[in-house]
Amino acid sequence: MKEQATNIVAGGASSSSTFGNLARSINIETSGTETTASVSFGFDRSHPLGGGVRNADGSTRFRFATDSIGIVATAPLGKNDKPSLFDFDKLGDGTSLSISAVRYVGSVNYQPASSADSxxxxxxxxxxxxxxxxxxxxxxxxxxxxxxxxxxxxxxxxxxxxxxxxxxxxxxxxxxxxxxxxxxxxxxxxxxxxxxxxxxxxxxxxxxxxxxxxxxxxxxxxxxxAKQGDEPTGLWFFGGRGKIARTNYEYLVQTPLSKTDVSHTGYKIEAFGGRVFDSGRKSLTGSFAYSRAYTAQDEVQLCEPNGVGTQIACFTGPLGAPARANRYTLAGEFRWLVPLGALPGDPSIGFAPRVSYEIKSNSAWFELPVYFAPNSDKALNGGLRFAFDTEKDDFAFGLFVGVPFSVFTN
Structure with missing residues (x-):
């Protein structure tokens, strides 16, 4: 956060400098027998917002913004017999594409480097x-x-x-x-x-x-x-994201008894906003989302004679085609990077608890990713993910890698 603010205002009040950063990552996540892979691309561009305002101590207060665009493509690597518990948006475990746009807005008190007070x-x-x-x-x-x-x-x-x-x-x-x-x-x-x-x-x-x-x-x-300059005072952010997913659903039909399948396309639109606090290690996000999703029916086992003597054939799976539903979801998320030592090179651990509430079904989802696995640059890049779904009364955990921890909303 400090580095962005310093780069933006480095040219002074008349600065119109901008800079961009292209980021890429690959994530592999497992939950039970389900494995998914995702590839993400992100680009950000920062710039000042208007001219600076002179403070009483001689410093200048600058406002700045960073606009970020992200694209994530996800595909299943392994086939499970039921949807993953981590599919909170209920769009299914098929191939999906999501696009997000975020604006971060902050301010910094800037003292020229030549000033004795800088x-x-x-x-x-x-x-x-x-x-x-x-x-x-x-x-x-x-x-x-x-x-x-x-x-x-x-x-x-x-x-x-x-x-x-x-x-x-x-x-x-x-x-x-x-x-x-x-x-x-x-x-x-x-x-x-x-x-x-x-x-x-x-x-x-x-x-x-x-x-x-x-x-x-x-x-x-x-x-x-003295009040020191060159110090960011935290960031407000707001934005939106959209996701579309194509999923294949298998289910049972009774006449005649057999298995069949159908593919459906679901989508989700979400608006969010929040605050990254002054320390740069904590953030709080709130969001509201609308989605059109498909939910598989409850699993049953059906049997019938197979026409060969007294033998019977049995099938297990959801009875009937998946049901379409509109969902309205409120969510809150807190992110916290906790250093485990006093020096910069000491390890850290990251937490990102999230609570989601679906209004129509009156159900909630609780999720807790814990980041503790560092990459070669000592940045947190993986860990364990715990989840509980009150609608299914089900608990699960999974291992994830390749997802860098950030206090900014993902």
Whole structure:
């Protein structure tokens, strides 16, 4: 969220810059003997909304929007004898295509990078103070009462501090960039010390807005009291999606007793809206949907003589063709990404509980996906999915992979 806001307003009040991102993913999900595969494509484009408004502290408040379009195609890989419990929209387990469009709207307080009150300038000051404090601790630890070792450590610390300052003068480099370059140094002493400072003064603060830990430790009273710029204040979003599915239904007919099948096309139209909160780790979504769906009849077993002696032939399946029904569904969903550690590289776990209520049938569905499986980039990409259907009084769970967790509505 911060990265999008920063990119949008980077050009200042007259900026009309836009950027787009094409995303692709493949998802495989199993529930009992049912397996489905889906391929999704998404594209987003962000842009400012009008000019900025000057705040009393000298920062400028910009509003921005991100428009996102997604396409998902789904097909069954395995055949089950009954519809999947995860088919909450009741469109069946056949081949389907869905299209969604969403607009996210937010705002950010932007301070020019040249301003002493900007977030980059504050981070640079805090990092410099952290570097000085950590160098004193490092020299003391290296010396440990040995005058010669302490003198050598002091020389290394002085050399590294001078290199950081020189990079700032010559290249305008921030402390974190200078330390990153020095961590690649051929000098083993400088390389090791720069790596230590990166850990304590830079990496521990990544993805934290404002830099709360550093601010509490190294900030002045004035800096702690100031309202920092470059900080997104959360996002509102709204949009709609449509889905169409073609499903084949097998059922029994009694005269003569046999199995037959029929294909039906169902569809669903949904409108939704919600909020991504300031932390960027939580969101709340509400939606209303109308669908024309087909529901299989209850399963029965019918038998009749097969014309060979006393033998009988039996068939099991829904009795009669599927019934068409119009459905009106209200739903609410909460998404929460929970970090399991203090550092950016530490693992996380994601939750996305959802409650749906169908007005005409007075029934509800409860769903809880739990994301815990990371991909090669350490992003959550799979987990377990639990569900309960009050209409069927049935519970199920399934494994899913290839679905990246996001606080944004899927």
């Amino acid at each position: 977030l980059p300038a504050l981070q640079a000051r805090l990092q410099n103070r952290c570097i000085d404090a950590q160098l004193i601790l490092w020299v003391g630890a290296e010396g440990r009462g040995d005058t010669a070792k302490e003198a050598l450590a002091r020389l290394v610390a002085t050399e590294l501090r001078a290199k950081v300052d020189r990079m700032k003068l010559e290249r305008g480099a921030a402390p974190e960039f200078a330390l990153g370059e020095l961590a690649k140094s051929e000098d083993a002493r400088i390389k090791a010390l720069a790596g230590t400072l990166l850990l304590h003064c830079v990496e521990v603060e990544n993805n934290k807005i404002p830099p709360a830990g550093m601010l509490a430790t190294y900030g002045t009273d004035e800096e702690k009291a």
